[in-house]
Amino acid sequence: MASGVGVNPECLEAYQELKLGKKTKYIIFTLSKDNTEIIVEKKSSPTSTYDDFLADLPEGECRWAVYDFDFEKEDGGKRSKITFYSWSPDDSKVKQKMLFASSKDALRRSLVGIAAEIQGTDFSEVAHESVLDKVSRGH
Numbered sequence: 546m547a548s549g550v551g552v553n554p555e556c557l558e559a560y561q562e563l564k565l566g567k568k569t570k571y572i573i574f575t576l577s578k579d580n581t582e583i584i585v586e587k588k589s590s591p592t593s594t595y596d597d598f599l600a601d602l603p604e605g606e607c608r609w610a611v612y613d614f615d616f617e618k619e620d621g622g623k624r625s626k627i628t629f630y631s632w633s634p635d636d637s638k639v640k641q642k643m644l645f646a647s648s649k650d651a652l653r654r655s656l657v658g659i660a661a662e663i664q665g666t667d668f669s670e671v672a673h674e675s676v677l678d679k680v681s682r683g684h
Contacts, residue, residue: 550576550580551583563588564627570593572611629653630662634666
């Protein structure tokens with residue numbers, strides 16, 4: 546079910562900066578106040594850490610995010626995977642969860658080059674180790 550929510554062009558510009566320019570480590574997206582479009586809530590600096598990213602995910606509200614996830618392969622080679630997050634905490638409002646769930650595809654389809662997708666309902670599901678396990682499989 547699509548919600549009819551649009552994606553603000555700034556979302557795509559920010560994503561291209563992250564993907565091509567490596568000027569951003571992560572981007573947090575949210576819905577505009579009137580729930581008509583997806584907007585950029587925050588762009589991080591390139592030196593931001595995963596802990597910074599987790600701190601920017603609100604405990605009781607839904608968000609989407611893209612994180613440039615770096616990890617090392619067992620043979621020592623470094624890898625980077627652009628990872629899409631759907632953050633929908635258990636204690637967020639039901640109406641917000643439904644709106645975010647039905648609007649996700651509009652954003653997700655517009656972001657070309659996502660390597661992995663993470664669904665998080667609590668912080669254990671987006672913990673570094675959990676995400677590392679998912680993005681490093683098969684590499």
